[in-house]
Amino acid sequence: MKELPFARPHIDDSDRAAVMEVLNGHILTHGPACTRLEQAFSQFVGEGAYCVSMSSCMAALHMSYFSQGIGPGDEVLVPALTHVATAHAVEMVGARPVFVDARPQDGNLDPVAAAAAVGPKTRALSLVHFVGIPGPVAELAGLDLKVVEDCALAVGSRLPVGDTGELRHVGMWGDCGCFSFYPVKHLTTGEGGMFLTKDPDLARKVALERAFGVDRQHHQRRVPGLYDVVALGLNYRMSELQAALGCSQMAKIEKLLERRRQNFTRLKNALSEVCEIQILDGPGNSHYCLTVVVAPDRRSELQRSLKEDGIGTSIYYPQPVPRMSYYRERYGYRAQDFPVAEAISDGSLALPVGPHLEPEDMDRIAARLKEALARCPA
Ligand SMILES: *Cc1c(COP(=O)(O)O)cnc(C)c1O
Numbered sequence: 001m002k003e004l005p006f007a008r009p010h011i012d013d014s015d016r017a018a019v020m021e022v023l024n025g026h027i028l029t030h031g032p033a034c035t036r037l038e039q040a041f042s043q044f045v046g047e048g049a050y051c052v053s054m055s056s057c058m059a060a061l062h063m064s065y066f067s068q069g070i071g072p073g074d075e076v077l078v079p080a081l082t083h084v085a086t087a088h089a090v091e092m093v094g095a096r097p098v099f100v101d102a103r104p105q106d107g108n109l110d111p112v113a114a115a116a117a118v119g120p121k122t123r124a125l126s127l128v129h130f131v132g133i134p135g136p137v138a139e140l141a142g143l144d145l146k147v148v149e150d151c152a153l154a155v156g157s158r159l160p161v162g163d164t165g166e167l168r169h170v171g172m173w174g175d176c177g178c179f180s181f182y183p184v185k186h187l188t189t190g191e192g193g194m195f196l197t198k199d200p201d202l203a204r205k206v207a208l209e210r211a212f213g214v215d216r217q218h219h220q221r222r223v224p225g226l227y228d229v230v231a232l233g234l235n236y237r238m239s240e241l242q243a244a245l246g247c248s249q250m251a252k253i254e255k256l257l258e259r260r261r262q263n264f265t266r267l268k269n270a271l272s273e274v275c276e277i278q279i280l281d282g283p284g285n286s287h288y289c290l291t292v293v294v295a296p297d298r299r300s301e302l303q304r305s306l307k308e309d310g311i312g313t314s315i316y317y318p319q320p321v322p323r324m325s326y327y328r329e330r331y332g333y334r335a336q337d338f339p340v341a342e343a344i345s346d347g348s349l350a351l352p353v354g355p356h357l358e359p360e361d362m363d364r365i366a367a368r369l370k371e372a373l374a375r376c377p378a
Contacts, residue, residue, distance in 0.1 A: 053192070057193035060193045061086065067206045076124045077125045079099070087327065098119075099327075102344060125145045125148070147174025212233045312352060
């Protein structure tokens with residue numbers, strides 16, 4: 001029986017050749033591959049997006065707050081239902097994350113709860129596009145806050161701009177967007193990420209602070225070894241090996257996204273008449289996974305049954321961030337503070353739809369899930 005893992009990086013001969021080409025040269029960092037990847041990503045997103053390659057999405061998120069001067073004394077609204085990196089980035093600059101509950105239909109931040117959580121110290125809002133389903137960008141546009149979009153799972157997610165008929169990629173709605181190229185995401189560089197903004201000044205500042213605050217990059221130094229430091233910074237650069245892999249992945253991104261869309265649609269249709277589950281979906285979805293929500297006491301049984309059939313699953317996210325030990329001990333936590341985030345954390349199962357799977361595999365996943373539901377009555 002064929003194994004259907006939850007996710008698998010999509011690496012082919014063109015990817016291997018791209019990395020070898022870098023290894024056969026002598027430029028391992030500060031080189032042309034990072035520039036090519038930034039250009040390819042900008043072209044993919046459109047609207048003249050300014051892109052800065054980063055060592056990870058976490059690094060891009062940290063830089064987003066650091067470079068916009070958010071720090072001690074400031075509060076940032078953060079969805080309770082997200083990867084911990086979203087909240088850690090706020091903690092890292094010394095600001096306080098104020099958690100906001102999710103909405104039930106798609107797991108994204110509830111815009112009404114977000115507006116209600118704004119206080120005198122609120123400076124920014126972290127807008128996560130939950131498992132690739134775009135969040136409520138239009139509803140949140142009215143709040144007078146810096147908006148940092150966490151687009152880690154949302155490459156290819158676009159939403160219409162008013163009724164102009166045009167689509168805008170996520171990351172271009174707020175002040176900046178952060179993407180992840182971790183192995184199981186829509187494209188990979190091993191580890192890596194992208195910072196994106198429509199503001200050229202912010203892009204320049206992030207590029208500077210990403211590399212120690214040094215005023216000239218290697219190739220810009222007229223006298224070798226001579227440079228000045230004009231800002232406080234970190235080393236959050238991407239290497240040329242990673243960037244070359246990223247360029248080769250970008251060359252097939254449309255194909256990878258299309259396969260995800262086909263798989264997701266086929267699985268969603270196959271599960272549409274199953275009344276015991278709720279499927280999370282929404283316009284502009286980039287189909288990272290297909291999340292089903294079941295009664296919490298049935299989830300582990302379903303997960304186990306699928307595993308016996310060689311079908312891998314995952315959970316997004318295993319706990320609301322404020323319930324995780326670090327945050328619970330730091331800020332306190334009361335059960336039912338975030339009822340929707342809790343229900344999704346405790347009762348959801350993420351099913352695989354990645355490009356490592358064929359549309360026919362979706363029929364097997366749907367059949368096994370239905371059997372397992374019948375075997376473990378509510
Ligand atoms: C994976 C992920 C991150 C972290 O990405 P890294 O590139 O591993 O730092 C952040 N936010 C979300 C929503 C993610 O899914």
